[in-house]
Amino acid sequence: MSLEWFINIITNNWPMFLRGAWMTLVISTIGTIIGALIGLIIGVINTIPKGNGGAKKWTLRTINAILTVYVEFFRGTPMIVQAMVVYYGSDLLFGIDMNRTFAAILIVSINTGAYMAEIVRGGIISIEQGQFEAARAIGMNHWQTMVHVVLPQVLRNILPATGNQYVMNIKDTSVLNVIGVTELFFQTKSIAGNNFRYFESFFVACIIYLVMTIIVTQILRFFERKLTGDANYQMLDDAALIRGPEQTK
Amino acid sequence: METIIDIQHLSKSFGTHEVLKDINFSVKKGEVVCVIGSSGSGKSTLLRCINLLETPSGGEIIYNGKNILGNRQNLNTYRTHLGMVFQQFNLFNNCDVLNNCILGQVKVLKRSKDEAKDVAMKYLKVVGMDRYLNARPGQLSGGQKQRVAIARALSMQPDALLFDEPTSALDPEMVGEVLKVMKELAQSGLTMIVVTHEMEFAREVSDRIVFMDKGVIVEDGTPDEVFNNPKHERTKAFLQRALK
Ligand SMILES: Nc1ncnc2c1ncn2[C@@H]1O[C@H](COP(=O)(O)OP(=O)(O)OP(=O)(O)O)[C@@H](O)[C@H]1O
Ligand SMILES: [Mg+2]
Numbered sequence: 001m002s003l004e005w006f007i008n009i010i011t012n013n014w015p016m017f018l019r020g021a022w023m024t025l026v027i028s029t030i031g032t033i034i035g036a037l038i039g040l041i042i043g044v045i046n047t048i049p050k051g052n053g054g055a056k057k058w059t060l061r062t063i064n065a066i067l068t069v070y071v072e073f074f075r076g077t078p079m080i081v082q083a084m085v086v087y088y089g090s091d092l093l094f095g096i097d098m099n100r101t102f103a104a105i106l107i108v109s110i111n112t113g114a115y116m117a118e119i120v121r122g123g124i125i126s127i128e129q130g131q132f133e134a135a136r137a138i139g140m141n142h143w144q145t146m147v148h149v150v151l152p153q154v155l156r157n158i159l160p161a162t163g164n165q166y167v168m169n170i171k172d173t174s175v176l177n178v179i180g181v182t183e184l185f186f187q188t189k190s191i192a193g194n195n196f197r198y199f200e201s202f203f204v205a206c207i208i209y210l211v212m213t214i215i216v217t218q219i220l221r222f223f224e225r226k227l228t229g230d231a232n233y234q235m236l237d238d239a240a241l242i243r244g245p246e247q248t249k
Numbered sequence: 250m251e252t253i254i255d256i257q258h259l260s261k262s263f264g265t266h267e268v269l270k271d272i273n274f275s276v277k278k279g280e281v282v283c284v285i286g287s288s289g290s291g292k293s294t295l296l297r298c299i300n301l302l303e304t305p306s307g308g309e310i311i312y313n314g315k316n317i318l319g320n321r322q323n324l325n326t327y328r329t330h331l332g333m334v335f336q337q338f339n340l341f342n343n344c345d346v347l348n349n350c351i352l353g354q355v356k357v358l359k360r361s362k363d364e365a366k367d368v369a370m371k372y373l374k375v376v377g378m379d380r381y382l383n384a385r386p387g388q389l390s391g392g393q394k395q396r397v398a399i400a401r402a403l404s405m406q407p408d409a410l411l412f413d414e415p416t417s418a419l420d421p422e423m424v425g426e427v428l429k430v431m432k433e434l435a436q437s438g439l440t441m442i443v444v445t446h447e448m449e450f451a452r453e454v455s456d457r458i459v460f461m462d463k464g465v466i467v468e469d470g471t472p473d474e475v476f477n478n479p480k481h482e483r484t485k486a487f488l489q490r491a492l493k
Binding site for chain 1: 300302325326327328329331332333335337338339340341342343345352353356357358379380381382383384385388398401402405
């Protein structure tokens with residue numbers, strides 16, 4: 001082990017590291033975004049008021065039951081096993097030869113969706129009842145209440161948890177090497193298999209993972225601050241009042 | 250005068266607990282009705298039944314000659330005709346002051362943004378909050394929040410405004426500023442139903458006082474009748490406690 005070896009490994013293999021890191025970022029980013037959307041949709045469906053009886057109630061009950069099975073299944077099994085089942089299962093059962101990258105994004109998305117569904121549900125439940133009532137009192141329906149009042153607050157509240165999920169995804173995509181996805185871990189394994197310098201190669205991978213997660217965390221912090229808004233408000237003076245509110249922004 | 254809301258034989262139960270029993274009363278245009286009564290007597294439940302935040306168990310709510318409970322299609326439209334001011338303000342936390350007053354106008358009444366802004370400014374001025382357009386609910390005092398909540402309700406230009414103990418969550422020094430706004434609204438001819446523990450306000454401002462006890466309306470009359478010559482023992486006992 002020596003510094004020389006690190007430098008050698010990087011100079012000889014940087015395109016592979018870079019491609020691997022890029023693949024990891026693509027899969028985890030798209031997977032997190034789609035997963036968050038799945039979570040949002042499920043969270044909203046799960047909190048639709050059941051009403052009192054009728055077809056609507058039973059439809060919602062059935063949908064909720066199916067969604068519960070989905071959430072429990074993907075939260076309760078390891079992603080590495082899901083990857084094997086989905087990738088080989090789709091071939092065996094449906095004769096679909098899935099593109100590996102597509103399979104990877106699919107698995108990360110549905111996996112993230114299962115976690116995010118619970119996070120979003122928690123986020124919606126934590127919004128005070130008064131917010132829903134105020135929206136209903138001015139005549140908004142469930143959908144309008146969700147879109148214009150509740151979800152903006154939920155998004156702000158779940159952002160830290162979503163960021164956490166994103167960071168986990170960056171790390172956990174490494175398990176997708178079992179279905180041959182050419183992400184960072186897979187690439188590092190190939191590099192080490194060629195030079196037999198396992199420690200040094202994986203140490204480089206380690207640093208790359210760390211850099212990616214730190215950068216992503218910082219970007220999310222920035223968005224959190226944006227969504228929180230200014231600490232202080234500006235009181236209008238007489239001149240602004242005369243001009244009207246349009247020009248004050 | 251024209252009757253805005255007419256409530257007949259209204260009842261409400263939560264499970265086996267009957268909270269409202271055979272409530273009959275009506276509100277005319279321009280009238281200010283204060284609802285008083287001890288805690289747990291059903292005042293909030295009555296108000297929430299009127300704008301259907303709670304579904305009544307029985308009876309009729311007649312609005313514009315139609316029984317609202319008969320046809321459940323247009324509940325949201327009906328609600329836009331009744332404004333509601335809550336004890337806990339319930340301003341939209343994701344919106345600043347101006348947007349709190351605009352959101353319902355644009356999304357529910359389908360007004361243009363410009364028109365909504367003009368209307369919002371008009372009512373924010375009425376409540377004295379037109380300088381705080383960019384402030385978020387969390388940055389305002391309780392009294393300021395409640396005044397914005399009143400402006401939000403007024404911006405929908407409802408036929409009547411319902412208040413559920415609008416000053417009960419406020420520090421004593423802020424009660425005055427909210428009551429002052431409400432007094433001005435009452436004098437301007439707005440139809441108001443106010444649940445309140447502020448007896449002085451009720452006596453001074455209302456056209457009618459409704460006294461509730463254990464889910465029934467015990468007394469319904471002018472402030473003079475109810476405060477000075479109460480007919481029922483229960484009213485007397487309550488007033489003695491409330492006015493001491
Ligand atoms: N959602 C509910 N479920 C069950 N019981 C309820 C519910 N809401 C109110 N109640 C009960 O109904 C009764 C009347 O409550 P309500 O809030 O209308 O009283 P109130 O006159 O407004 O009292 P306060 O002056 O304390 O606000 C109380 O006994 C209360 O416990
Ligand atoms: Mg109450």
